[in-house]
Amino acid sequence: xxxxxxxxxxxxxxxxxxxxxxxxxxxxxxxxxxxxxxxxxxxxxxxxxxxxxxxx
Ligand code: SF4
Numbered sequence: 001x002x003x004x005x006x007x008x009x010x011x012x013x014x015x016x017x018x019x020x021x022x023x024x025x026x027x028x029x030x031x032x033x034x035x036x037x038x039x040x041x042x043x044x045x046x047x048x049x050x051x052x053x054x055x056x
Contacts, residue, residue, distance in 0.1 A: 001034035001050055002040060003044060004035075004054060005030055009030035011026065014047050014048065015048055015053060020043065021040060023038045035056075039053075042055070
């Protein structure tokens with residue numbers, strides 16, 4: 001299981017610093033979460049201004 005970022009992402013980058021395992025990086029048109037690194041803590045979900053992050 002991992003958290004995922006939807007197309008609602010506006011590439012603001014706010015979530016990046018919230019992740020304790022550095023699983024979030026900038027992708028093509030939106031940010032992406034490395035599913036293998038994510039520990040499902042949910043910290044990024046609360047930080048996202050557009051509600052683009054959710055549990056898979
Ligand atoms: Fe990182 Fe936690 Fe978000 Fe997973 S749920 S990407 S570990 S902040």
